[in-house]
Amino acid sequence: MKVHIDEEKCTGHGRCAKYAPNVFRLNDEDGYNADAGKTIDVPAGEEANAKLGIKSCPERAISVVEA
Amino acid sequence: MNRSSPAESLDKETTPEALIERFGRDLVNDFDLDDPAFNDRFDETLNFMAHKCPVVHSKVGKGYYMINTQDDVRAAAQDWQTFSSAKGYMPNRPDGLPYLMPEESDPPIHTRWRRVLNPHLSPKVCAGYEQVVRDDANALIDKFIDRGECEFISEFGALLPGWAFFKNVLGLPIDDLAMLVNGVEEGTFALDLDERARNFGEVFEYLDKHLQWRSTQPSRGDLIDTILAGVTYDDGTESPWEHKVSILVDLTFGGIATTTFVMGSAIHHLATNPDQRQLLIDNPELVENAIEEYARFFPPVVALGRTATTDVEVAGTTIKEGEFVMLTYACASRDPRHMDEPEKIDLSREGIPHSTFGVGPHRCIGSNLARIELIATLEEWLKRIPEYRVKPGGEPTYVTGFLRSMRTLQLEW
Numbered sequence: 393m394k395v396h397i398d399e400e401k402c403t404g405h406g407r408c409a410k411y412a413p414n415v416f417r418l419n420d421e422d423g424y425n426a427d428a429g430k431t432i433d434v435p436a437g438e439e440a441n442a443k444l445g446i447k448s449c450p451e452r453a454i455s456v457v458e459a
Numbered sequence: 460m461n462r463s464s465p466a467e468s469l470d471k472e473t474t475p476e477a478l479i480e481r482f483g484r485d486l487v488n489d490f491d492l493d494d495p496a497f498n499d500r501f502d503e504t505l506n507f508m509a510h511k512c513p514v515v516h517s518k519v520g521k522g523y524y525m526i527n528t529q530d531d532v533r534a535a536a537q538d539w540q541t542f543s544s545a546k547g548y549m550p551n552r553p554d555g556l557p558y559l560m561p562e563e564s565d566p567p568i569h570t571r572w573r574r575v576l577n578p579h580l581s582p583k584v585c586a587g588y589e590q591v592v593r594d595d596a597n598a599l600i601d602k603f604i605d606r607g608e609c610e611f612i613s614e615f616g617a618l619l620p621g622w623a624f625f626k627n628v629l630g631l632p633i634d635d636l637a638m639l640v641n642g643v644e645e646g647t648f649a650l651d652l653d654e655r656a657r658n659f660g661e662v663f664e665y666l667d668k669h670l671q672w673r674s675t676q677p678s679r680g681d682l683i684d685t686i687l688a689g690v691t692y693d694d695g696t697e698s699p700w701e702h703k704v705s706i707l708v709d710l711t712f713g714g715i716a717t718t719t720f721v722m723g724s725a726i727h728h729l730a731t732n733p734d735q736r737q738l739l740i741d742n743p744e745l746v747e748n749a750i751e752e753y754a755r756f757f758p759p760v761v762a763l764g765r766t767a768t769t770d771v772e773v774a775g776t777t778i779k780e781g782e783f784v785m786l787t788y789a790c791a792s793r794d795p796r797h798m799d800e801p802e803k804i805d806l807s808r809e810g811i812p813h814s815t816f817g818v819g820p821h822r823c824i825g826s827n828l829a830r831i832e833l834i835a836t837l838e839e840w841l842k843r844i845p846e847y848r849v850k851p852g853g854e855p856t857y858v859t860g861f862l863r864s865m866r867t868l869q870l871e872w
Binding site for chain 1: 533537574577578581582583747751809810811812813814816818819820822826827
């Protein structure tokens with residue numbers, strides 16, 4: 393599973409990393425998604441958490457690019 | 460729970476006659492955030508609008524629209540080019556009130572400020588305040604626990620957020636909190652618009668003096684020093700003094716006037732739902748998620764405004780350039796198109812996509828601190844006072860406009 397984090401849309405709610413800390417990392421400095429603008433791999437077994445993180449984002453900033 | 464069922468809402472028509480019969484006014488064409496009926500029938504009105512009214516209009520003052528669905532609220536909040544914050548977030552804004560940076564600005568000015576302010580309220584920095592907040596929660600409980608009763612708002616809910624923000628972030632004396640809380644409340648809810656302006660003025664004056672005093676002191680490297688250092692705008696000019704004062708005003712408004720409502724509402728919900736209270740006592744790991752559901756369902760910020768920079772169509776309604784538009788976060792968080800039974804509090808809901816902290820670049824800068832305050836409150840309260848109830852006759856009282864506030868809540872144990 394691969395997901396993309398939209399850099400324009402991420403505004404630092406931090407929900408993704410709360411529900412899927414092994415998938416999404418936040419910048420220490422401002423709490424925005426550290427991989428904003430990138431497509432990242434979801435580690436095996438973390439798919440369900442990743443989906444919750446995606447669902448909880450009020451900005452819809454994260455999209456699944458490869459299921 | 461005393462709430463309208465969605466089925467009942469869906470059976471109703473949105474014709475002016477049907478709306479007047481049910482709500483006492485034509486909500487779709489003649490809404491009023493300040494109508495006491497909206498305060499009294501808050502849940503019913505929100506649930507109805509979230510189901511049936513994607514856009515409503517108000518004729519009050521200069522008039523304003525309200526966008527009520529989650530998709531349209533998100534789209535408008537993210538499209539700052541079309542929905543500008545530079546003309547303020549309040550409908551029928553009092554004349555002469557200075558604009559508040561960064562909330563009442565657009566990128567790139569907004570971006571300049573948020574970039575330097577965000578680090579002071581990041582998840583990591585706020586996590587460092589957690590123990591102080593928990594200790595403060597316990598210090599407040601100590602004062603009334605042996606009495607067997609309290610008025611939750613004045614003895615806890617209105618104090619903890621102010622203490623957390625003043626002590627940890629702003630370095631303001633907590634003795635001045637009551638004056639500022641009153642100024643913010645009256646500035647928001649006073650029925651007379653001049654009275655609102657006068658109260659805002661007092662808050663400005665106090666914070667201006669504090670900022671002036673801090674500018675004479677050695678740097679502490681805190682948020683105040685960041686504000687004093689200022690930013691350079693894209694046109695090469697340095698941020699003026701009045702922008703700096705307005706940031707402090709904006710942060711104070713947000714930091715003391717909003718979290719209280721979620722706190723009071725959650726504590727009230729648990730007072731009247733012993734099964735839910737026991738669930739959280741037995742499973743404290745559920746508290747963090749419960750906070751999201753409470754924040755979704757009890758929105759202190761009902762709606763914040765934008766100004767259309769061009770003619771734009773939203774859900775079939777044409778909004779003309781220059782017209783004022785409220786983004787109804789409270790309705791967006793109850794959108795039945797995005798969740799099952801949004802009119803019910805369900806602590807087992809997961810991945811709750813609510814908009815209580817706003818959406819888009821103006822996302823509440825204090826959201827990380829607010830969550831810590833709410834989690835600390837529920838956890839410490841339920842440890843110290845696991846059995847409690849609403850005192851007979853002490854049901855909560857509310858006041859509502861574009862914000863919603865709980866004024867009183869009497870509890871006993």
